[in-house]
Amino acid sequence: MLSINGLTKSFGTGSGKLHVLKGIDMNIKSGELVALMGPSGCGKSTLLNIIGGLMPADSGQIELVSRKYGLKNPSSVVDVRRNLVGWIFQDFHLLDHLSALDNVSMALEISGVPSKEAELRAVTALEKVNLGDRMHHIPDQLSGGQQQRVAIARAIAGHRPLLLADEPTGNLDISSGAEVLQLFKDLCHDEENPISILMVTHDPELASNADRMLLLNDGKTQASDIRSAWGLDDEGEEE
Numbered sequence: 001m002l003s004i005n006g007l008t009k010s011f012g013t014g015s016g017k018l019h020v021l022k023g024i025d026m027n028i029k030s031g032e033l034v035a036l037m038g039p040s041g042c043g044k045s046t047l048l049n050i051i052g053g054l055m056p057a058d059s060g061q062i063e064l065v066s067r068k069y070g071l072k073n074p075s076s077v078v079d080v081r082r083n084l085v086g087w088i089f090q091d092f093h094l095l096d097h098l099s100a101l102d103n104v105s106m107a108l109e110i111s112g113v114p115s116k117e118a119e120l121r122a123v124t125a126l127e128k129v130n131l132g133d134r135m136h137h138i139p140d141q142l143s144g145g146q147q148q149r150v151a152i153a154r155a156i157a158g159h160r161p162l163l164l165a166d167e168p169t170g171n172l173d174i175s176s177g178a179e180v181l182q183l184f185k186d187l188c189h190d191e192e193n194p195i196s197i198l199m200v201t202h203d204p205e206l207a208s209n210a211d212r213m214l215l216l217n218d219g220k221t222q223a224s225d226i227r228s229a230w231g232l233d234d235e236g237e238e239e
């Protein structure tokens, strides 16, 4: 589904040049929930931005479904952002004055879906995240966990095969975070319409509940298990 080979990225020039990604090789299958961990500043968000078509890499290649990219400018990968990759952020990024339903349907309308169909798809997506009874609430009238579920509905309503989630539980309490993780698992493991999710998290407990964990360290990704993640997670405390 997603295949990344030899991806590198640096920032700056000359002696101040910072080599953030030094040859990333990774694959994600359809239906997989993969947790990406690593110390602050190691390049997790940079990697997501490149996969999401927001920033070009310096070298290497990404193949997502059958689309090949990685070095192209954001203006040349509009189709990746529109059709292939959905985003979920730590701070939800909802529009304050719009209901849950309008937040989801407006995002679809912006990407060209006619308004009647957008509304139908928004309702379906909100029901899928168990917010069928909260569709007409605005973000202020929803809990943090509910707001994040609206953002997840917005991401899945676009029917994109890959979701990128950058610390999606960072602003949630433990039980809401666990609910979001369970929802991610259900979405990935849906038998009729599986998707894949790459989720950045600093929480080893959540990461260990994903299908697989990757550790980004010194510019490269490696398979990880819970014990090495504990050792390297600079914000987690050993219990």
Ligand SMILES: Nc1ncnc2c1ncn2[C@@H]1O[C@H](COP(=O)(O)OP(=O)(O)OP(=O)(O)O)[C@@H](O)[C@H]1O
Pocket: 011, 012, 018, 020, 038, 039, 040, 041, 042, 043, 044, 045, 046, 047
């Ligand atoms: N546009 C940019 N210009 C210059 N340096 C950048 C840019 N974006 C990121 N960096 C640097 O690249 C490194 C990786 O940043 P990135 O945001 O990817 O880290 P991260 O792993 O997501 O960290 P965190 O866990 O704190 O979110 C950091 O040292 C950062 O300062």
Ligand SMILES: [Mg+2]
Pocket: 044, 045, 046, 166
């Ligand atoms: Mg980050």
